[in-house]
Amino acid sequence: MQLLLKVGLAIALVVVLAGGALGQCAMWSYDEGTENGPEVWGDLCVEYAKCSQGALQAPVDIRYVTMDYNMGPLSFDIVNPFADEGSTTGKTQMVSSPHSLRMDWAPGSTVTGGPFEHKARPATPLTACCSECAGEWRHRCIWLIVFYLSSLAFHAPSEFTFQGYRPDLSVYLYHHTSKKQVAVAVISFNTSHASSGFLDSLIPYLPINTTSSYVPLEFDLASLVAESFAEGYYSLLGSLTSPPCTEDASYVLARRILPASPAQLKVFADLLHHNARPTQPLNGRRIKAFVPFSNLDDNKLSKEAGWIFVGVVVAGIVVVGLGSYVLGKAKKNHPMAHPEEMELRAGN
Secondary structure, eight states: OHHHHHHHHHHHHHHHHHHHHHTOOOOOOSOTTSTTSGGGHHHHOGGGTHHHHOSSOSOOEEOEEEEOTTSOOEEEEOOOTTGGGTOSSOEEEEEEOSSOEEEEOOTTOEEEEGGGEEEOOTTSOHHHHHHHHTTOEETTTEEEOOEEEEEEEEESSOSSEETTBOOSEEEEEEEEOTTOOEEEEEEEEEEOSSOOHHHHHHGGGOOSSSSEEEEEOOSOHHHHHHHHTTTOEEEEEEOOSSTTOOSOEEEEEESSOEEEOHHHHHHHHHHHOSOOOOOOOOTTOOEEEEOOGGGGGGOSBOHHHHHHHHHHHHHHHHHHHHOHHHHHHHHHHOTTSSOSOEEBOSOO
């Protein structure tokens, strides 16, 4: 009897120890080619499996995009989280870790519109649609998904690339819904003769020799967001860019890359030590783009896109002058008559 009891206790101890081991994940790093680098994140533990097995991993290279004007512009509502306390600035906490630099943001700021706006089918009765939307609806039954800003994170260099080109710094604005959906707005900076007022306001308070610090809210985040997204955005589905790499994120990347001085960017590069995951395969995903009509004459799409537009105009003239037969022949012979995608030009 005592022998059976000892055996039972031994088995129980083994199970407990095994369970503890399974629940622990090895430390990961951004150092490529190492035993815990990005290439092997998915092998470090079961919880990180998506990092190697997922089909919607981020970041990616933004190379070919599909114009989608059904998305519409984004609507950011950035508020000072300390305004209700009667403070003109207030302060927030910035936390540094071996992998990241994060700045907390109190509740109140939101993003809606763009890819986060879902229109009901025309055949759906208005009453049914409004019932479906649970109060978050407006005229013509548009279902708004509201994402709430929770934190800002910094990556140096940028994780997302643009036709292979990698900006020097990116700021991620993490938003969440009540159902734990994730939306990430990405703002990028690149070396320029001009400096960034936003970065200038942060640098004196960065937690360089400590794990956390408090940053006065003397910067205008609303203006920064408006400036960066003024030329439109790219949209795609993806994952968190660090373990556990869960595939529950929607990304919107500002098309305009903002300027920053070499000295400003060096401060962040020295602090963050290249916390950028390599780009991942698209696996058939389409990257959508929205460009305001006011920016169509000065956008960052490739020269091929401009020739597509010229081709369409010429084709229209042919229709009026020579009829559908000549038009059909012209379209058949034109190599860019039916483009589905447009190529981006790297850089600004």
